[in-house]
Amino acid sequence: MSRRTPSPVTAPAPPSGSWRLLSGWAGSGRRETYSEHLARFGALPLAAYGGAAGRQRLVETVTASGLRGRGGAGFPTGHKLAAVASSRGRAVVVGNGCEGEPSSRKDRILAEYAPHLVVEGALVAAHATGAGEVHLCMHQGAPATAVLAEAAAAHRSRVNVAVVQVPGGFVASEESALANYLTRQDSRPTSKPPRVFEAGVGGRPTLVSNFESLANLALIARFGPAWFRSAGTAESPGTALITVDGAVRHPGVVEVPYGLTLAEVMGAAGGPTEALQALLVGGYAGHWVPAGAAAAPLSHAGLAAVGAAVGVGSVIALPAAACGVVETALVLRYLAGESAKQCGPCMFGLPAIAADFAALATGAAGRDPQVSQRLRRRLGEIDGRGACAHPDGAVRLADSAMRTFEADLREHLAGRPCGYAGQLPRLPLLQPGNGVVVAR
Amino acid sequence: MTTQGGSVRRTISEPAPWLLRVDPILCRAHGLCAELVPEVIDLDEWGYAKIHGQVAPLVLAEARAAVAACPTLALRLVRGQRSR
Numbered sequence: 224m225s226r227r228t229p230s231p232v233t234a235p236a237p238p239s240g241s242w243r244l245l246s247g248w249a250g251s252g253r254r255e256t257y258s259e260h261l262a263r264f265g266a267l268p269l270a271a272y273g274g275a276a277g278r279q280r281l282v283e284t285v286t287a288s289g290l291r292g293r294g295g296a297g298f299p300t301g302h303k304l305a306a307v308a309s310s311r312g313r314a315v316v317v318g319n320g321c322e323g324e325p326s327s328r329k330d331r332i333l334a335e336y337a338p339h340l341v342v343e344g345a346l347v348a349a350h351a352t353g354a355g356e357v358h359l360c361m362h363q364g365a366p367a368t369a370v371l372a373e374a375a376a377a378h379r380s381r382v383n384v385a386v387v388q389v390p391g392g393f394v395a396s397e398e399s400a401l402a403n404y405l406t407r408q409d410s411r412p413t414s415k416p417p418r419v420f421e422a423g424v425g426g427r428p429t430l431v432s433n434f435e436s437l438a439n440l441a442l443i444a445r446f447g448p449a450w451f452r453s454a455g456t457a458e459s460p461g462t463a464l465i466t467v468d469g470a471v472r473h474p475g476v477v478e479v480p481y482g483l484t485l486a487e488v489m490g491a492a493g494g495p496t497e498a499l500q501a502l503l504v505g506g507y508a509g510h511w512v513p514a515g516a517a518a519a520p521l522s523h524a525g526l527a528a529v530g531a532a533v534g535v536g537s538v539i540a541l542p543a544a545a546c547g548v549v550e551t552a553l554v555l556r557y558l559a560g561e562s563a564k565q566c567g568p569c570m571f572g573l574p575a576i577a578a579d580f581a582a583l584a585t586g587a588a589g590r591d592p593q594v595s596q597r598l599r600r601r602l603g604e605i606d607g608r609g610a611c612a613h614p615d616g617a618v619r620l621a622d623s624a625m626r627t628f629e630a631d632l633r634e635h636l637a638g639r640p641c642g643y644a645g646q647l648p649r650l651p652l653l654q655p656g657n658g659v660v661v662a663r
Numbered sequence: 664m665t666t667q668g669g670s671v672r673r674t675i676s677e678p679a680p681w682l683l684r685v686d687p688i689l690c691r692a693h694g695l696c697a698e699l700v701p702e703v704i705d706l707d708e709w710g711y712a713k714i715h716g717q718v719a720p721l722v723l724a725e726a727r728a729a730v731a732a733c734p735t736l737a738l739r740l741v742r743g744q745r746s747r
Contacts, residue, residue, distance in 0.1 A: 414686045566687035567711035575708075604707050610688045 294433030310428030321396030338374035344437030393561035467492035505534020508616025689737035
């Protein structure tokens with residue numbers, strides 16, 4: 224063996240167990256330095272994917288891993304890389320760590336505790352797509368931006384990596400809104416077509432990828448698809464960062480393999496503190512499911528089977544001693560307020576369904592028998608009619624609430640709101656002082 | 664067309680059907696389109712255009728008129744499979 228050939232014996236073993244992205248934090252209890260990071264994971268082997276053939280092989284490696292995007296839609300990352308790589312023009316990579324969804328904290332945790340994986344993942348994506356620039360986006364004032372900028376500076380690469388602070392707000396982190404902001408400082412979504420993979424930042428093909436998706440790329444480039452698939456399920460491989468909140472003992476972010484049941488995921492956060500009524504899965508633009516659905520596996524297929532979706536990967540436990548109708552009315556009001564107010568069905572439809580739900584919540588609907596039918600009609604009318612998916616998210620939430628809290632809704636409609644309707648909301652970030660008015 | 668086992672099979676695919684597409688950001692609820700081509704467009708309760716179905720050949724001229732009449736240029740006539 225030549226002395227210059229790197230010995231495989233000295234290459235660190237891939238992380239085993241369910242801590243992968245956060246294995247550095249799990250191992251040392253703190254954010255590791257760049258040299259500690261390299262000692263743990265080894266160097267990023269981009270040289271092994273040299274030239275056009277190497278880049279193609281990198282895209283194929285990601286596709287074979289089955290990695291699905293972690294920003295909400297769950298689209299296969301390999302296909303996204305291929306689409307950007309094959310579009311005309313020099314590509315741009317945008318890392319999305321904005322986390323406009325208030326129920327999720329995983330991306331800021333990742334940026335804070337595993338910044339080098341995020342930066343390396345962006346470099347992997349840039350290599351695969353031939354991009355010359357990377358923008359790592361977080362919301363203005365996010366404390367981890369400084370950590371991320373420091374990490375980016377430690378990496379020597381010909382690719383320019385910039386950490387960008389974009390304005391806050393729910394829809395500002397939508398992919399076309401990010402491209403719009405990076406192009407002309409307007410953080411509102413734009414109409415499709417074109418999609419960002421065809422014409423994004425500066426009209427160039429743009430990969431917008433969630434921080435967690437990028438961090439996984441850094442591990443897949445090192446350890447390969449077979450290792451990646453050794454955790455999770457066949458259709459949802461790998462581990463997931465899940466924000467567990469609400470009535471659980473230790474609210475926070477956990478890393479778990481896909482395929483654990485929702486009950487097991489809550490168990491990783493200490494388990495429920497009281498009897499549960501329902502779970503809000505996938506974010507405020509996600510789905511309510513009854514507490515009995517906690518036996519469903521947290522995976523794309525497992526959640527689809529109970530009428531939900533992975534979304535941004537948050538699970539919020541709603542106790543039995545709470546009113547799901549009131550909670551939903553408040554989230555809908557929040558979502559209506561977060562509309563970019565560009566598209567009619569969103570700017571008028573979301574306040575309208577929020578008002579309908581508020582009427583249900585307060586019992587005022589008891590005097591207006593039309594409200595339930597009107598709400599149903601409006602949900603069907605708004606769905607799919609925005610430039611971005613913001614109205615669709617509100618429709619999903621409202622629709623799933625009407626199914627999950629059906630019995631409760633009947634009581635509200637009959638003018639008998641439950642005894643919990645008058646108490647303060649239990650969902651995190653809807654409490655007073657968190658930007659949402661709770662007076663009703 | 665080729666004949667295969669007695670059945671006639673199309674080998675040249677027909678062009679995709681005509682569709683009207685509305686740009687939801689540009690649409691300002693003027694409502695002229697729904698007047699001109701009610702077969703394909705109606706208005707939601709706030710007056711914004713809602714497209715349903717394809718543009719049948721019989722109303723293609725009306726669809727073109729609607730595209731031309733839109734004050735905010737929010738309507739487009741395209742060939743495709745899916746409307747939104």
